[in-house]
Amino acid sequence: MPGRIRVKPFRYNGEMTEKQRQNQILTPVLIAIAVIAAAGGFYFSLKLEQQQLQQAAIPGLFWPNPKQLTQFETVDQDGGQFGLEQLRGKWSFLFFGYTNCPDICPITLSVLANAYPQLKQVSEQTQLVFVSVDPERDESQLLNQYVKYFHPDMIGLGGSQQQIQAMTRQLGIVYFINNEADQENYLVDHSASIFLIDPLGRLVGKIAPPHEANAISLQFKQIKEFIDAT
């Protein structure tokens, strides 16, 4: 046993000296790689953390998996077609309601119209879109007068019940028309939030009530900066 011990370290030592020569080059390279990897990992983890922190600080941001919208067809306030193409290249603020909604809809649309100049400062390519979830009553001419009252640039979307449903379903928006008791003066339950679609046609954010013009433009600025940086 002691002999084996004596022989083994001898051979081992011999190999070590050969290896050491190689290691003179290899070791620093390996260390350098390890250091770079560690630093890189650290840097990326920091960046990721920063991004996550930033993300957490932005209320209503849908990230990392914003919903990509697919083709849909609705009719705008002038009777023209309005689909995914009309959302591309623009930041679109969508609100869903109906013209005979006396309380929440006029408040939200007034606030949006008020915020519009500030939103345009964040991005010149900004549009305000009111989507009727009561398209049978809200035909184009009515929608036209309605949206123009709040802002001349505001877009109003209607169409058939199926067309509106095909669009709202993509966004995960539900609404309910309570017209069983009264066919004329019925109410519609609908979403209270404003939805933000980015220029690529992705649903990137939701702005929850209560709505206030300054808060909306701040939220928009944060979301836009975040998405521009990714």
Add this chain to the structure above:
Amino acid sequence: MRLNLRYLLVPLLFLAFNFSSHADDAVILEQAWISEAPPTVKVMAAYLTIVNSSDKDMTLLNVDSQQFERVEIHRSIVENDTVSMQKQNQLIIAAGNRLELKPGDFHLMLFNPKTRLQRGDQHSLRFYFADGSVFETNAVVKRKNLQDHSHHHH
């Protein structure tokens, strides 16, 4: 003539007293306004503050107006991101309390205006309470007062 005046003054004073007693009535209706809407809109909203200065609870049962076919008391409620309006059969204003009807909360729904409403118009609203008392106030048509603009100077 002097005597005649004195005789006239008594019933006049009596009338005036009766009239002024209206001011310290149980209910005071403050700052009523109707939210201006596009001309095509058939359903509008009115807001106000109801002050109950009496020592007993007051229950509002009904509101009507000559200008509108029907008035209902509603409340907007946001639940799971969905807003719905819920009709209220009554509103109880506790003794010594005030209830604010405001955008996004309690409001009056005004159905089918009989004539087109213009900004600055005043329309009378009558409030019927459970104890049989009726109060009336004028609501002015105006655009929602958005305060966020006051902070901006550009």
